[in-house]
Amino acid sequence: MALADIRHEVVHSLAETNEAIREASALLAGGDDFEKVVAAGELDFLGRQRAMLKTRLAQVDRRLAEGHGFFSPIRQVWFSLMFHLESWLAHG
Numbered sequence: 001m002a003l004a005d006i007r008h009e010v011v012h013s014l015a016e017t018n019e020a021i022r023e024a025s026a027l028l029a030g031g032d033d034f035e036k037v038v039a040a041g042e043l044d045f046l047g048r049q050r051a052m053l054k055t056r057l058a059q060v061d062r063r064l065a066e067g068h069g070f071f072s073p074i075r076q077v078w079f080s081l082m083f084h085l086e087s088w089l090a091h092g
Contacts, residue, residue: 003072006079007060013083014053021046045090056083 024046028039056079063075 003060003064003076003079006076006083007057007064010053010057010060010083014050014057017046017050017053021050049086052086053083 021043024039024042027035028043031039060079
């Protein structure tokens, strides 16, 4: 996967995460007790997810600025795997 494609996926995932945070925040503000507990857990996970995505975006931007080298394909696969790792662990 090319770095530009990875960047596109990270930006897309960041937008989805921000939307999920907005939805969970609304549920936390107006849901019943059980919904509030679930929303609080989701907000905790989504906050970590957003921080990871912002870090990945900065790393990808740095790699794009550096240009291509011998290890570029390996780094691209590594970024892609790390991008999905937390989601795979959290959601089975």
